[in-house]
Amino acid sequence: MIGPLFYPRPYPPSRTPRPPVWQRRIEAPLGAAVELVLAPFWRWDPGALRLPELTLTVRGLPRAFEGYRIALVTDLHHSRAVPDWWIREVAARSAALAPDLVVLGGDLVSHRRRELDGLAELLARARQP
Numbered sequence: 001m002i003g004p005l006f007y008p009r010p011y012p013p014s015r016t017p018r019p020p021v022w023q024r025r026i027e028a029p030l031g032a033a034v035e036l037v038l039a040p041f042w043r044w045d046p047g048a049l050r051l052p053e054l055t056l057t058v059r060g061l062p063r064a065f066e067g068y069r070i071a072l073v074t075d076l077h078h079s080r081a082v083p084d085w086w087i088r089e090v091a092a093r094s095a096a097l098a099p100d101l102v103v104l105g106g107d108l109v110s111h112r113r114r115e116l117d118g119l120a121e122l123l124a125r126a127r128q129p
Helices: 021-041 084-096 119-126
Strands: 070-073 101-104
Touching: 070 084, 084 119
Parallel strands: 070 101
Antiparallel strands: none
């Protein structure tokens, strides 16, 4: 039973078979090319940035955490298609909420590791003074 912990499968099991290798090798570069060509024509609206506020009641929560505010930032998809000013806007508006903790969820970048370059500087505005 311990074996799977040390030797995990190369990819998660799925009921749907994976596409053939040739198809995967064509689709990723093709998608990146389409994104590169169309990116200058996409329109970004700061008003479309949603910041819903939820209040949760947690039984047994220590008093020290009453009123604790958490900002969840997710799905940034930093890439050529997403302008830097958009991510700076996300960081600034998150900071304006004055959260006690900013949590970065998933999908921070779209495709490549190099898209992580510069992301920390863009998100630095979310830090509290």
